[in-house]
Each structure stands twice: as C-alpha cells, then as structure tokens.
Amino acid sequence: MEPVHIEPFFAALAAANPEPETELEYKSDFELLCAVLLSAQATDVSVNRATRTLFAAASTPAQMLALGLEGVQAHIQSIGLYRSKARHLLQTCQLLIERHGGQVPRSRAALEALPGVGRKTANVVLNVAFGEPTLAVDTHVFRLANRSGLAPGRTPLEVEHGLLARIPPAYLRHAHNWLILHGRYVCRARAPLCGQCHVVAWCDSAPPNAAASAPPRP
Numbered sequence: 001m002e003p004v005h006i007e008p009f010f011a012a013l014a015a016a017n018p019e020p021e022t023e024l025e026y027k028s029d030f031e032l033l034c035a036v037l038l039s040a041q042a043t044d045v046s047v048n049r050a051t052r053t054l055f056a057a058a059s060t061p062a063q064m065l066a067l068g069l070e071g072v073q074a075h076i077q078s079i080g081l082y083r084s085k086a087r088h089l090l091q092t093c094q095l096l097i098e099r100h101g102g103q104v105p106r107s108r109a110a111l112e113a114l115p116g117v118g119r120k121t122a123n124v125v126l127n128v129a130f131g132e133p134t135l136a137v138d139t140h141v142f143r144l145a146n147r148s149g150l151a152p153g154r155t156p157l158e159v160e161h162g163l164l165a166r167i168p169p170a171y172l173r174h175a176h177n178w179l180i181l182h183g184r185y186v187c188r189a190r191a192p193l194c195g196q197c198h199v200v201a202w203c204d205s206a207p208p209n210a211a212a213s214a215p216p217r218p
C-alpha cells in the first residue's frame with residue numbers, strides 16, 4: 001500500500017465507525033484484563049458467555065482468589081485451555097494484590113510480568129483501559145495488515161512494528177479496534193467481503209471491479 005493511501009484508508013474506517021469498541025464485556029480494568037487473558041484462542045462470544053457468571057461471582061482480585069481453582073474452572077470450562085487459564089488468572093490476581101494494590105498496572109513491563117499475560121494481552125489492556133496508542137496483532141489484524149498491504153510482515157511483532165510506524169498518530173488510539181472489527185466481519189479469512197469493504201479503494205488485494213460494487217466512501 002502506498003504511504004499516501006494510509007490516511008484515507010483510516011479516514012474511511014473512522015467515518016464508518018467513529019468510536020469502535022472491543023466486543024469483550026467488562027465493567028472495570030480488572031475485568032478487562034481477565035477477559036483478555038481468557039480470550040487467547042477463544043472467541044469473544046465464548047468468553048463473554050463465561051465471564052457473565054464469573055464476574056457476577058467475583059469482580060475483584062480478592063474475590064477471584066476466594067473462588068479458588070475449582071470455582072473459577074466451573075465458570076470458564078466452556079473455553080479452550082480453561083485449566084491453565086484458571087491457574088494463570090489466580091496467579092495474576094495474587095500478584096495484582098501483592099505488587100499493585102489490587103489494581104491493574106499501566107505499564108507494559110508490569111503487565112507482561114503477570115502469568116498468562118503476553119505482549120498481545122498487554123497491548124489490548126494498555127489501549128482499551130488506558131487509551132495508550134498500542135496495537136495488539138491478533139489473527140484478524142495480522143491477516144488484514146498483510147492482505148491489504150498496510151503493514152506486511154511474517155510475524156505478529158513485525159506487523160505490529162510496521163503498523164505503529166505507518167499509521168498516522170491521529171488514528172493510533174482506535175486503530176486496534178478498527179482493524180480487529182474490519183478483519184473479523186469484512187476482511188474475513190475465507191471469502192472476504194470486498195464488495196462491502198469501505199477501504200477497497202486502497203487495498204492491495206482488492207479484486208478487479210470490487211470498488212464498483214463497494215459501498216460509497218463515507
């Protein structure tokens with residue numbers, strides 16, 4: 001993608017969805033951290049189904065610890081890898097209390113020191129909870145960045161660095177959610193909906209004539 005096309009690419013995503021939001025359900029920074037931790041290799045829908053009952057039973061690190069391993073597992077057993085996720089969740093709660101007064105830290109190093117919290121989870125929490133211009137590269141963002149030519153790369157980290165270098169600063173705050181939602185619902189893994197794509201005019205992989213049937217530019 002030509003550098004000159006990146007601004008209109010994001011302007012179109014912004015016009016179509018000015019305030020994009022994560023589809024994970026949460027009421028606090030702690031619940032967001034838990035939901036993102038649980039979402040690895042799971043859909044947001046399945047995580048929300050589990051956390052509705054989990055957060056009703058425990059919405060603080062102390063309450064989560066009081067539930068115990070079997071108690072947490074009982075709420076999240078429909079999610080893949082639930083045994084290790086439950087263990088990591090409780091270890092994380094213990095460290096939040098010991099190191100951070102029960103609060104979610106606003107620091108990449110502190111977040112990545114928590115069990116089960118990797119770079120992607122830290123990026124989501126820093127962006128969604130604290131408004132930091134970080135960019136989590138999940139499967140949808142990775143696919144869209146490569147397919148469109150926005151920031152091609154062989155690894156999520158390569159794509160993340162490419163995106164951070166190429167996205168105009170004014171769009172960085174919401175870029176994470178715009179790209180995830182666009183990748184999830186429009187630039188799908190199988191059968192991307194190029195005919196309904198707001199950024200078809202700037203995409204390297206747009207099929208011939210797709211722009212003709214695409215929605216008008218916002």
Ligand code: SF4
Pocket residue numbers: 147148186187188192193194197198199200203204205206207210
């Ligand atoms: S034009 Fe097609 S391939 Fe390009 S971003 Fe849109 S949906 Fe994806």
